[in-house]
Amino acid sequence: MDFSRAEAELLDRLFADLVDSDVTFVVPRGYRDLPHSVPGSDIDVYVIDDDFEEAVRVAERLGFGSSDSSAGVRGLVEKVAANPGRATELLLSDRTKALRFAFETLTDTETVQTEYEEWKGSNGNVALHLTNHVVYESPMQSDVRQMIRVDPAVEESLFRHRRFVDGIPVPSEPDELAHLLCRGVFSYEGEFPPYYERRCRELSETVLSSPEMEKRFERLLSLLFFDADRVVRxxxxxxxxxxxxxxxVSFADY
Structure with a gap:
C-alpha cells in the first residue's frame, strides 16, 4: 500500500513520538519502504509488554482510532467491566449460556493466549497493529485459531539486537529471518508469499556469511523449532x- 505525503509524515511522527516516549518497539517486517509504502495493508509493531499501554496512548494522540481488538485476560476484564449486568444475569440464570459468554469473550479475536494483547487502529489509510508479545498460529488442529507465544528469549533477542533504519527500529538480520520463517510456516501454512521468499533469500546470504549472525540464528531456530531446527536450516x-x-510435519520429533 502506498501512502500520501501527509500519511508518510504521520508515520514519521508516530515513530518519532514512540522513540521520544521511551517506548521499546520494533517493526518486524515490511519496513524497507516506510514511511512511503508497505507490502501489506497494515503496519505490524511489536511493543515490549511494559510499554504497550503507552504505545497505544501515543497512537491515539495522533488520531488513530481503535477497533475492538483487546485479547486475553485484560480484554475479558474490560468487557465484563463494560457489561457487568449481562455477565451477572447469565451467570445466575443459565450456566451454559454463561460459559458460552465467557468463551466467546475470551476468543473474540480467535485467541486463547492469555498473555497476548493486541491493538488495532487506523488514521485514514494508515492502519496499525500493535502487539505486546511475539505470537504465531498454533500448528495444532483446532476449531479455534490459537495463538502461541514464542520463548521469551526470542523476544529478548528481537528487542536487544534491534537496529535503526531511517529512524525506525527494525530486527537484526538473524531475528528477521527467523521471524519470516515462522510467519511463512505458521501464518501462511507453508505457502510463503513472494515477498517473504525474496527477503529470506537476501537475509540468509547475510546471516550465513557471518559466523556471529549464524550462531545467533541457529539458537533462534532451536528455540522456535526445537529438534526440527536442522530441517529448517x-x-x-x-x-x-x-x-x-x-x-x-513429517519430522518425527516435531
Missing part, C-alpha cells in the same frame, strides 16, 4: 521454502 541453505512445512 537445510531449507534455508537450499533456498527452498515450498516444502518446508510438509517436511516439518
Amino acid at each position: 537445510d531449507h534455508v541453505e537450499r533456498d527452498s521454502y515450498d516444502q518446508l512445512k510438509s517436511d516439518l
Whole structure:
C-alpha cells in the first residue's frame, strides 16, 4: 500500500513520538519502504509488554482510532467491566449460556493466549497493529485459531539486537529471518508469499556469511523449532521454502 505525503509524515511522527516516549518497539517486517509504502495493508509493531499501554496512548494522540481488538485476560476484564449486568444475569440464570459468554469473550479475536494483547487502529489509510508479545498460529488442529507465544528469549533477542533504519527500529538480520520463517510456516501454512521468499533469500546470504549472525540464528531456530531446527536450516541453505512445512510435519520429533 502506498501512502500520501501527509500519511508518510504521520508515520514519521508516530515513530518519532514512540522513540521520544521511551517506548521499546520494533517493526518486524515490511519496513524497507516506510514511511512511503508497505507490502501489506497494515503496519505490524511489536511493543515490549511494559510499554504497550503507552504505545497505544501515543497512537491515539495522533488520531488513530481503535477497533475492538483487546485479547486475553485484560480484554475479558474490560468487557465484563463494560457489561457487568449481562455477565451477572447469565451467570445466575443459565450456566451454559454463561460459559458460552465467557468463551466467546475470551476468543473474540480467535485467541486463547492469555498473555497476548493486541491493538488495532487506523488514521485514514494508515492502519496499525500493535502487539505486546511475539505470537504465531498454533500448528495444532483446532476449531479455534490459537495463538502461541514464542520463548521469551526470542523476544529478548528481537528487542536487544534491534537496529535503526531511517529512524525506525527494525530486527537484526538473524531475528528477521527467523521471524519470516515462522510467519511463512505458521501464518501462511507453508505457502510463503513472494515477498517473504525474496527477503529470506537476501537475509540468509547475510546471516550465513557471518559466523556471529549464524550462531545467533541457529539458537533462534532451536528455540522456535526445537529438534526440527536442522530441517529448517537445510531449507534455508537450499533456498527452498515450498516444502518446508510438509517436511516439518513429517519430522518425527516435531
